[in-house]
Amino acid sequence: MSADSRATAPDVLTMTGVSKTFPGVKALDDVSLDVREGEVLALVGENGAGKSTLLKILSGIYRADSGEVRLGDQPFVATSPKAAREAGIAMIHQELQQVPRLDVAQNMFLGAQMTSLGVFTDKAEMRARAREVLQRLDPTIDVTARLGTLRVAQRQIVEIAKALLAKARVIAMDEPTSSLTPHEFERLVEVIESLKAHGVAVIYVSHKLEEVFRVASRATVLRDGRFVGTVALKDVDEGRLVAMMVGRALEVSHQQSYAKDEIMLETRGLGRGEAVKSVDLTLRKGEVLGVAGLVGAGRTELMRLIAGVDQPTAGEIRIRGRVKAFRTPRDAIENGIALLPEERKKDGIVPQRSILSNVSLPRLPFLTRFGLLRRGLIRSRVRELGRNVSLRPLDIDRQIRVFSGGNQQKAIICRWLMAEADVLIFDEPTRGIDVGAKAEIYRLIEGLAEEGRSIIVVSSELPEILRVSDRVLVMRRGVAEGVLAREDATEQSIMRLAVTGAQLQGSNP
Amino acid sequence: MTTPPSSAGAQTASEAPSRFRLRLTVRDLGTLIGLVVICAVFAMLSDVFLTERNLVNILQQSSINSCVAIGMTMVIISGGIDLSVGPVAACAAVLAASLLVSGFPVLLSICAGLAVGAICGAFNGVLIAYAGLQPFIVTLGTLSIFRALALIYTGGNPILGVPTEFRRLFASEIWIFPVPVVVVAVLVVVGSVLLARTPLGEYIFAVGGNEEAARISGVPIARTKIAAYAMSGFLAALAAIILVARLGAAEPTLGNLWELEAIAASAIGGASLMGGKGSIVGTILGAIVLGAMRNGLTLLNVQAFYQLLATGVIIILAMLIDRLTRGRE
Structure with missing residues (x-):
């Protein structure tokens, strides 16, 4: 450089x-x-x-x-x-501030339209100028395309081009x-x-x-x-x-394996449309299975099938050897399967409710007497779980939205410990979580495995996959391309499978 | 590990350890203060306002709206809205009244009316939960449907001659309070306990707060929504029966604009139309605020047009105050 x-x-x-x-x-x-x-x-x-x-x-x-x-x-x-x-000075925000319905050029001139005769927007001129700037960054982007049809990466480049246009x-x-x-x-x-x-x-x-x-x-x-x-x-x-x-x-050690022989979860030919195609997967008791692949490889979609959020169109799921069909997440939870979704704010937490409410939610029907919630019992259980995962601050009455990302994730872990889940599916467990809390989440995952729970970790961060997994399942275009044992899993071997698939991979069928 | 919390958000929050537990009551307290201020103003302007009789009167006049608004609050907390409460009430009223007139036992007639209300509400809930239609649209549609059913059933005529035995049931008093006021008081307790201390209450808050998160957490979404709308229908029917007892007749046009009154009471009481937030106590206070306004202005001989104006102003004012105080959190 x-x-x-x-x-x-x-x-x-x-x-x-x-x-x-x-x-x-x-x-x-x-x-x-x-x-x-x-x-x-x-x-x-x-x-x-x-x-x-x-x-x-x-x-x-x-x-x-x-x-x-x-x-x-x-x-x-x-x-x-x-x-x-x-x-x-230009800012490219994490969440792009653009108007999807307008075209690329219009977005680049948003707030600074060029006009002819002082009134009419001069589309031709704006497009020409936009094209000129985009040429330097990414010539494949069409300035007349609707912004909403572009991928996030391209939209980001449009935003950068806009900054250049404004002489940033x-x-x-x-x-x-x-x-x-x-x-x-x-x-x-x-x-x-x-x-x-x-x-x-x-x-x-x-x-x-x-x-x-x-x-x-x-x-x-x-x-x-x-x-x-x-x-x-x-x-x-x-x-x-x-x-x-x-x-x-921070120690960056590799986790110990607690995998037993007993098989907790199996999928056979599990699929849904084009997103997930005939996936066979095996998860043992106490095992941490990493699931790697590029964005769009069908990892999240597969997890949603296993957790009963979406319905499979093909194949079956077996829990402890028994075939199960989940119509709702509730069915999956009853069978001990819990999903910790990727987008915590959108799918994971009820923001304005307390830690107490968020953690106890799946377990509520079992925590009543004469139809009323046993508040004392619930409070002490949630507090104890919170202490075990070192929830900070340990105030279970506070709204979950004021907690940091890492502590929200800990609270969701508590939720599934409270619900006595045997299989915990983490989708991008440390997204948006800071470095210190990351290490804590890894330790918690290790602790869960040690207790004999089975874990699936979907992650786009290879170091994370390598750090936590006993085995790594690599997906590509909806297909499980292969499973790498811990000793075979490296960033290179995973990426090779994720990008080019199994046909170029000599070993590990 | 002994690392202190690293996020600024967590630090700010730790200054007020028990704020959340107090939160609901702080909001309710705000509504209460508003009510006290309104009462104080009217007490200065009118000698009659602060008499025991008039205060009981206000409660009595508010009881219909209170009843409807409790159900509305449940629906609003669950993230929905129920525009059909008025017509649901009308259906319940005409059915109960016609049974009473044809000599059915009082209790049976009341139960039939309440059942009709609950069924109408559940019908809303099923359309919303299973067909995935928007609550506003569904209940806008059933608003017409239920009203039409009530009109068709009665041919547009009121049902007169409700037996006095039934009317006496709601006209009597317990200590100084008329039965409708006592009924509402019981509903407040039951509703508050249901929201705060039962799984269904937690589910209603969770579904309104974040439906997808609730679903992934195993909350039975459809059942929760249907329950909320069924309760709203049931309580609208109960309000209708109180009204029929008071009037001695059931009009098929009964309950016109009830939905707006009930939404106003919920909103003044702190329910968020975005869902996930609200309280029964707040809603009742909201309903009493509206009732006290109307009563006070009537005592002062203010024209009805100005009463309408005042109601609108109070709603907007309450929302502004809510907005400003929340901005400081």
Whole structure:
């Protein structure tokens, strides 16, 4: 990478001693960073470390209480998002702020339409300008296509193109890869390289440290709103960076296997339409089965079949050797199968209800006397479970939505422990969860396996799969391409199966 | 591990450990304060307002709407809406009245009326839960259907001559309170216990709060929804029977605009039309707020047009106050 040659390039943006206090919380405390022309600076830290606050100050959503921001050699105060945009600061949000019904060009000119005669929008001119910019980033995107028909990755590139169109000098990307496939990530890397070549400074916010090392030359680390340091990434390794983020070293050991011989769950020829095709799967007692594959390989769809959320169109599910048919998730739960969905906010939690309500929900019919809930019993059980998973804060009456992602996930684990589930299906168990809590979730999964529960972990993060799994099932285009034993599973062997399928794979039929 | 919580959200929250448990009552307290303020204003303007008789009167006048609104609150918490309560009440009223007039036993007639209400409600629930239609549309449709059934059944004429034996049942008093007020008080207790202390109550909140999460957690979605609408229908029928007893006749056009009154009471009482939030106590207070407004303005000889205006203003004002106080959380 040519990052070093640019080490002397002029600073585009410097923030010095920036602080921001919200009622009761010091969100940012004396934070400084600088980005140079044509450089990618990673901004890393756990959830709640202050990254979002910093970006919001930069983009004019919040005003800093103190500290200085300079753009080039001019002091700059972003008084509004509009002012920040006009000064050349662009934000690529995690959830793209676009209008799906409008076409690509219209989206790129949203809020800044070009007009002829002062009234009519000049579509031809807008399209020509849009095409010109997109040519540099991704020529395959058609400026006349409706934005809604594009994939997320392409929509993101449209957003970046929009920033370029607005002559952005600094582009901040907030978790840009959260919904991208590995292949799409590679495209993004190319786009970022092209931004660098045009002298744009990029601030790259991500949880995924592999990406950070790929994309950025330096990283600014925040922890609990405080500035920890800025490091050149060629001087540090991942472990060191994580230690800076969490303030302690995390062990990255491989989990022990607790798999027994007894088979808990089997599927034979299980399928649904084109999404899942004839999947055979075996899960033993105490085993952790990783399920890998690219986004869209049918992993989540398979899990929804096993958990009774969707109905299979082919094949069968056996629990402890007995064929079962689940019409609803309730049926699956009665057979000890629990799903911890990927999108916790959408499918996992009832946000405005308490931890108590959320955890006890599946078990309620068994916790009544004369039709009334046995509140004392429920409270003590939920509190005990919460303590076992070190739920923080251990306040079971508080609404679940105010808990961090990691603690919400712990609460959902409690839910299924309370329901006495034998098979727990984790779909992307650590998505949106910060590094410290990740390790806790892994330990919990290990503990569940040790207790003799069977676990399925669907994950797009290969290090995660490799860390927790006893065996790895790899899916591709709805088909189970193969199962890798722990000793055969490497990032390479998994990716080979996930991308090209079994026919090129010599061993492991 | 002894790491402190790292998320800022968790830290802010830890300052008020028991806020959630108090939350419902804090919102209810807000409605109560609103009610007290309204009463204080009327007490200053009218000598009669604060008399025991008038206060009981307000409760009596609010009892019909209170009854309907309790059912409406259940439905709203479950994430739905029931526009058909008025016509459901009319169906129950004309059936019960015609049975009474033709000499059926009082208790049996009442039960038949209540059953019709529950069945009409369950019909709404089935269409919503199994056919996957939107509650607003379903109950908009059944609003016409049930009204038509009541009109067809009676030929558009009121059913007169309800036996006095039945009328006396609801006209008597327990201590100083008329029977309808006592009935509502019992409903408040039963409804609150049902919401707070039974699996069905938790299910209603869960379905309204996040239906997909509830489904994945094993909540019987369809049964929960049907139960909520059936309760709404049942309580609309109960309100109808109280009204028939008071009037001595059953009009097929009875219950016009009940749905709006009930929704207003629920909303003033803190129920969120997005679902997942609401309380029976709040709803009752909301219904009494509306009743006290009407009563007070009538005592002051304010024209009915202005009463309508005042009702609208109170609803909007309550929502604004709710919005502003919630903004600070």
